[in-house]
Amino acid sequence: MKRRILFTGGSGKAGRHAVPWLVNAGYEVHNLDLVPLDSPGVTNLIADITDSGQAFNALSMHRDFPDLDAGRGVGVQPFDAVVHFAAIPRILIKPDNETFRINTMGTYNVIEAAVKLGIRKIIVASSETTYGVCFAEGHRDFHQFPLEEDYDVNPMDSYGLSKVVNEKTARAFAERSGFDIYALRIGNVIEPDEYEKFPTYFANPEMRKRIAWSYIDARDLGQICHLCIEKDGLGYQVFNAANDTVSANTPSKELAKRFFPTVPFTREIGEYEGLLSNRKIREVLGFKEEHDWRKYVKV
Template structure:
């Protein structure tokens, strides 16, 4: 009997990639989201359920036969989260708490995987060195703060549960299926600029340094978690990144090289929610799960560009 994975919030960029990855690995996948474009998820091993995560009973009922639950739900992004503090709790934190309280009663669940945010929970690295899982948490947006709060609720609620939970803190995720109409992250914005031949705002002279991880590598990290028999604690926490830092200016130059086009930039002052240096240390996940990223940034950008060109040709 095939193992079944439920992906909550699975209709978006990361969810589509995880769905394809796990189907290719031989799993049955249930995609749960408020709204689903079923034309993007046409596969005999993929089922869908349009459920509002705030409807806890309906959510649990749809997932009750799944062994693994992957929670991707987030209704906010860092740039606007400070404007919606109450909505943030009601839409993101509260539904997860209610779900886990019920999930503890189910004998089917074996793994719970939550995608946090390595790019926002730590804040700046004051000494410009990679941040490990025990580094001080100084989020500079409520988005990062809500991720920390959620992590703590997960640790508390699963401390007496029968299933293993994993909290993954990915760096800046990029790859195929990114939303290029309303992109999130510099790589998405840059490729949108290339496609539309428009300019892009460059904050702090492009000196902001980030860690980037291709979504295929993130999918492999999730897979490593649910295949693992590692049970040091009920909740294991891992950074998922490349442990390599690139300035935004360097990323734009690499995209120029990839596309053979020149992105026009407009200088802007720093934003309140931007960290100057944020690179993740990944020694812990290497040691515990034998995972490490395989896709270098140049290869990953080429993969995105090939996907974009293919999408354009099919229009």
């Protein structure tokens, strides 16, 4: 039987590319969102995960009509993993307290339901905003480069703070259950049609300094989710989810020197190596990017 994945937020910018990637990898994917995803092989359920009852039911009910064919007494077929991307995606969409409430309570409810139902693999979407600069008031320096997972995260905004809380929630449930719960600090998500914007970014590198010129191709993010599902036994982990290089045609150290001249480097980096480092997912998960921006943008 195909492994069953419950994916929350699959209709969003990242999910609508990551979900097809997982389907193509051989999984049955059930999308849980406020709006359905029209994608081959994907089933949908409309639910509000800030309601704990809806979250628990969504993870413990039949996925589609064929599930009924097994007959009475067989019961609901369980999910093998949960990938949780559903969230308010940034500040300035809803009031700050509502962004915080939806993101933190939604994550708590999904993880709690998954753990109580015995789903031993849970992947949650964290964010590059946890590093504290993306939505900061005015200019703010990073502590150090490259940005790696042991960084002292310190956002001042409601969205970044919600992601820090979600990481702590994930860790708490991993501690009590012994299950694998991996948090992905996702860089700026780039869809295929957005590469046309890169020449403008190259000409104006200050446009992307708040995100340290990071990016993750949405399709490569699907690969990262796949690798997380397949890699067992790590307990609680945080992974930066980013492509290998900066989204600029200027070397990484030149960007840092120009825009963050006082920020120290903790190690040597490659000429264009991402300042939001993906070294951990390459070394631990075996990530190999398929969608370097250079495939789509002429320099």
